[in-house]
Amino acid sequence: MTSQVDDLMKSGGMELDVVPVTGELNVGPQHPGSGHMRIFVKLNGDIIEDAEIDPGYVHRAVEKLSENRNYIHLIPLVERPAILDSVNMNLGYILAVEKILNVDVPERAQYLRSFAAEISRIASHLYGMGILAIFIGHSTGFMWGFGDREVWVQILEALTGARVTNSYVIPGGVRRDLTPTIVDMTKKAITYMRKKMKDWERIFLNNPNIKARLQDVGVMTREEAIEWGAAGPNLRGSGVYYDARKAEPYGAYSKLDFEIPVYKEGDSYARTLVRFEEIEQSLRILEQVIKDIPEGQILSDRFFKQIPPTRLKKWWEGQKRVVMPGYYASFRPPKGEAISRVEAGRGELVYYVVSDGSAKPYRLRMITPSYRSIYVMKNLLKGARYADLVSIYGSLDYFPPEADR
Amino acid sequence: MSQKPIEVVVKTLQEKKIPIKAEGDTRGSIEVDKTKLVETAKVLREVGFDHVKAVTGIDFPDQSKFQVIYHVSSFDLELSRVILALKTWTSYKDPVVPSLINVWGSVWTGERETYEMLGITFEGNPDMRRLFLPEDFEGVYPLRKSFKIRTEGLFVDKSS
Numbered sequence: 001m002t003s004q005v006d007d008l009m010k011s012g013g014m015e016l017d018v019v020p021v022t023g024e025l026n027v028g029p030q031h032p033g034s035g036h037m038r039i040f041v042k043l044n045g046d047i048i049e050d051a052e053i054d055p056g057y058v059h060r061a062v063e064k065l066s067e068n069r070n071y072i073h074l075i076p077l078v079e080r081p082a083i084l085d086s087v088n089m090n091l092g093y094i095l096a097v098e099k100i101l102n103v104d105v106p107e108r109a110q111y112l113r114s115f116a117a118e119i120s121r122i123a124s125h126l127y128g129m130g131i132l133a134i135f136i137g138h139s140t141g142f143m144w145g146f147g148d149r150e151v152w153v154q155i156l157e158a159l160t161g162a163r164v165t166n167s168y169v170i171p172g173g174v175r176r177d178l179t180p181t182i183v184d185m186t187k188k189a190i191t192y193m194r195k196k197m198k199d200w201e202r203i204f205l206n207n208p209n210i211k212a213r214l215q216d217v218g219v220m221t222r223e224e225a226i227e228w229g230a231a232g233p234n235l236r237g238s239g240v241y242y243d244a245r246k247a248e249p250y251g252a253y254s255k256l257d258f259e260i261p262v263y264k265e266g267d268s269y270a271r272t273l274v275r276f277e278e279i280e281q282s283l284r285i286l287e288q289v290i291k292d293i294p295e296g297q298i299l300s301d302r303f304f305k306q307i308p309p310t311r312l313k314k315w316w317e318g319q320k321r322v323v324m325p326g327y328y329a330s331f332r333p334p335k336g337e338a339i340s341r342v343e344a345g346r347g348e349l350v351y352y353v354v355s356d357g358s359a360k361p362y363r364l365r366m367i368t369p370s371y372r373s374i375y376v377m378k379n380l381l382k383g384a385r386y387a388d389l390v391s392i393y394g395s396l397d398y399f400p401p402e403a404d405r
Numbered sequence: 406m407s408q409k410p411i412e413v414v415v416k417t418l419q420e421k422k423i424p425i426k427a428e429g430d431t432r433g434s435i436e437v438d439k440t441k442l443v444e445t446a447k448v449l450r451e452v453g454f455d456h457v458k459a460v461t462g463i464d465f466p467d468q469s470k471f472q473v474i475y476h477v478s479s480f481d482l483e484l485s486r487v488i489l490a491l492k493t494w495t496s497y498k499d500p501v502v503p504s505l506i507n508v509w510g511s512v513w514t515g516e517r518e519t520y521e522m523l524g525i526t527f528e529g530n531p532d533m534r535r536l537f538l539p540e541d542f543e544g545v546y547p548l549r550k551s552f553k554i555r556t557e558g559l560f561v562d563k564s565s
Binding site for chain 1: 510
C-alpha cells in the first residue's frame with residue numbers, strides 16, 4: 001500500500017499514462033474548433049501522431065478570377081479573403097500595382113494609409129484574441145474581443161463609409177480625407193482601449209486557467225519557425241525580429257516611431273502576448289499620425305487632374321471625397337512585374353503581379369499569412385495532446401478563408 | 406548614402422558564378438535552367454537566404470511552357486530587405502521541376518498548390534496531392550490559360 005502511494009507521489013499523481021489505443025478522427029469542417037476546415041488527426045491515446053490539414057472549403061479562386069478582371073475591379077475581390085483586415089489586404093495589392101504604374105503618393109495619403117492600416121490591425125488582433133478565448137472556453141474574452149472591436153470598426157466606417165470591406169486605398173492615394181469628427185472619435189477610442197487593456201491583462205493574460213492552457217503548448221523554436229516559413233506574430237513569438245514595416249517601410253512607417261515586440265519562448269502564450277503588445281504599439285502609431293499628419297492632397301496629381309471640375313466642386317470641396325477619375329476604368333500598365341509586401345494583422349502579406357500590357361493582370365499571386373500557417377500548424381500538431389489542438393489552432397490566429405483565397 | 410542592399414548580394418553571388426540581375430534597390434532575379442535549380446538554391450541558402458515567400462507558376466500557352474518562380478528572402482536584419490526571384494522554365498511536354506523541399510521546408514504549401522493548379526510535378530516532394538480543390542474535381546488544371554471561366558453578362562434579359 002505504502003509503496004503504491006510512494007510511486008504515485010513521485011510524479012505528484014499526475015504521471016502520463018498513454019493507453020495504447022490508436023484511432024483516427026475528423027475535426028471539422030463543422031467543428032467549433034476548426035472553422036471552415038477539416039483536420040484529420042491520427043491519435044495514439046490522446047497524443048496526436050499525425051495531422052492532415054485539409055483546407056479548401058471556402059476556396060474562391062481569387063488568383064484565377066484576377067485574370068478576368070480589370071485592375072481596379074480587383075480591389076473588392078482581393079480584400080474578400082480577410083474581411084476583418086481588409087485595409088491591409090487592399091493596401092498590399094495597391095502597392096504592387098503602384099510599382100508597375102510608377103506613381104508617387106502624396107505625403108498626407110501615406111499617413112492616412114498607415115492610419116487605416118493600424119486601426120485594421122487592432123481590430124484584427126482583437127478578433128484573433130476573441131476567437132482564441134472562445135476556443136479554450138473563455139466566453140468573456142470572446143465577448144470583450146468582439147465588443148472592443150466594434151469601437152475600431154466604427155472609426156473605419158466613419159472614415160471609409162463601409163463597415164468591413166473598406167476598399168479605401170486606390171492607386172495614387174486614398175478615397176476620403178480625415179475629418180475633425182474622426183480625429184475626436186479616435187482620441188476617445190485610444191483612451192478607452194488603454195483602459196480596457198488593463199482589464200484584458202487582468203482577466204485574460206494573467207488568468208491561471210488561460211496560462212495553464214497556453215504556456216508550453218505548441219512550442220516552436222526559432223530555427224523551426226524559419227524553416228517552416230511562419231509569418232507575423234507567430235514568427236515574432238519565436239524570437240525572430242522581423243516586421244515588413246521595418247524591413248521595407250511603406251505608408252508613413254519610416255517616419256513613425258514604434259517598436260516590434262519579440263518573445264523567445266515560442267509557445268502559444270508568447271504568440272498571444274505578441275499580439276497583445278502590438279495593439280499598444282498601434283495605439284502609439286495612431287497618436288503620432290493624428291499629431292503629425294501634414295496638410296495636402298490625398299490623391300496623386302497625375303490622377304487628380306483628370307477629375308472633371310464640376311465633380312470636384314461637388315465632392316472634393318464639399319465632402320473631401322475623391323471621385324474615381326476616368327483613367328481607372330481600364331488602364332493598361334506597362335509590361336513588367338512587381339512584388340510587394342505589407343505587414344497585415346496576421347503577418348506578412350505578399351502580392352506578386354505580372355502585367356503583360358493589357359488591362360487585366362496576366363498573373364496575380366497572393367500569399368497570405370494564414371496560407372503560410374498551414375504548414376506550421378501541421379508540424380506543430382504532431383506530438384501534441386489532443387486537448388491542445390484548439391489552443392494551438394487559436395494561438396496561430398489562423399483564418400480559413402484567408403488561407404484558401 | 407550607404408550602399409544599396411541589393412548591390413552587396415549581387416557582388417557575393419557573382420563571385421559564386423550565379424547569373425543575378427538587379428531590379429531596383431531591393432529586388433533581384435536569377436534565371437537558371439531547371440537542371441541547375443537545386444544547386445543554385447543551395448548556394449543561396451549558404452549565403453543566408455533562409456525561407457521562400459512564394460512559389461508561383463505562370464502559364465505561357467503561346468510558347469507551350471511554364472515558368473516557375475521562387476521568391477526567396479531572409480529573416481536576417483540586412484538581407485531581409487532583399488527579395489530574390491529564382492526563375493526557371495519547364496515545357497508542356499515534360500512539366501517536371503526538381504523540388505526544393507530539402508533546401509527550404511517552407512516551399513511545401515506553395516509547391517503543392519502549384520501542382521494542383523497548374524499540373525507541374527515537383528520531383529522529390531513527398532506530398533504531391535491536392536490541397537484546395539475537391540477530390541473529385543475534373544477538367545484541366547484551373548490556373549492554365551486554357552481553363553475558361555463561365556461568365557455572366559452584365560445585363561440580364563428582362564422576363565416578360
